[in-house]
Amino acid sequence: MIVATVLATAASRAVTGVSAAVLAVGLGVALTNLGGLHARLAPGLRFASRRVLRLAIVLLGLQIALPELLALGGGALAVVAVATGVTFGATRWIGARLGVDPRRSLLIATGVSVCGAAAVAAMHEVAGSDDDDAAAAVSVVVLYGSASIVVLPLLAGALGLTPHQLGLWTGASVHEVAQVAAIGAAAGAGVLASAVAVKLARVLLLAPMVGLVSAALRRGAADRPAGTPGHRPPVVPLFVAGFVAAVAVRSLGAVPAGVADAIPGLTSALLAAALFALGTGIDLRRLVRGGRSLLLGGIATVLIGGISLAGVLIVG
Template structure:
């Protein structure tokens, strides 16, 4: 089923501007689940793809990021990324609590909006104890508001009289999905800058997932009575503090940054990564209950708050660029 869904998702992304293969795959999986086409015998295979294949895709994502290319943006542009991403990730969960949302939902919305959309949500979901239902709500947020940004952000930039160099940085620092950033960049002539800034945000995926996983594990250890094994750990070793696929992502970034990879490899990696991400997110989408999703007004409200926060903070920071 995933093998059939991937080419369909890639075709949709090719002919529908601003819709990436990952977004199309989530929508396709949700549509099939909502019609009852996903039967119980398919679940084990879909679970494998949504976890194992996702991890492989995240590792390969690192091969698209060369540290020298990111550093070439200059410290001011990197500061925009760090400030807007950091503030959004830190402030979104408290806003979620005020809205009465679960910690898992708030964390996943914060991750998707602040870093790189659905793929970041899936990576954080795989590293924490969040549920598939919480992941579904967070993915809906980044798809909805990221798609709206394709139209809204260029209009705002024109109204504000933002010059092209600052528009490129703002686009990369504020918009959720790489495909959405590319759509805005291509339409406004700032594609290279926008995508490079976006990749600088993607670099933050590994440290944020690693730190979050470590902190949640420490909190769980404090709450476990002395002499009692953590839930689900009987007979099993403790999982690594840094998830292995996150370490693999960092290793892939290091390899790409050496400049030793052949051009044939670096040219083919994005297509392979997109296909694997599409497969994983399709599998995740097959677990989404659309009826529950349509009742998630508070999740949509948190998405609006978080999206507004990263757009406002990054715009304010961009306005200070020399």
């Protein structure tokens, strides 16, 4: 697992727009589907896919300072909130119409509307979904988010968007933080700064979204007859509370500059380890039969792109 994390981290620095976590998933998939997974690795993989993942989500909160997000202005924050909320709800509704498993459509909706693979993994913790569902959702956000690196700048040029508008649109619609950074870096420092700031505003929505879904699932479990088997999430997942606490600590300026600079790299490495572990549970033969999941992800991507573009054109 350590070797896979190091390899994924090194490769992510050489491949623009692809995060170490996403590459680690691929390594995990390759290992298990090529017959290289040994039973003695199971305890460590189980630990990484749960404990390490939760720690990574908590540390993600240390990258978010509320004063910086509030500086974006009410218009930009409204675009983020509307695009994220509508995409999440509509994706779940469309998924039901397409016949996609509710747990899988929940993960796809979360990954597309919030922050890609990290959001999928966080929701996977409370949704009672299996690793195939998580793999399908991660595949969707990687595929369409990577396509956005090429498509969004081309569309922005055709539509005559200003650099500021491109930054807002990128942050409000593209799935992975690394993909957002790739578009911003190619377009210039101004675009990069606004795009990443807007993206982090979306990441902030991860905690309330996971918390609300956990509460809804808990109510559903309570409504089942006594003795009926079913997943019963906690009232508030501990890692969600930790994420919120981390945001508060960063917002209060209690994180030293040196620590703040090191946090993104550490978080990326922990996410890579956790998602490598999740990747080892993926059966590719089952995954390739998930054509409806890919269709749902494409629809969700177009939806969040269209809503956020409309909002950007309105707020300027």
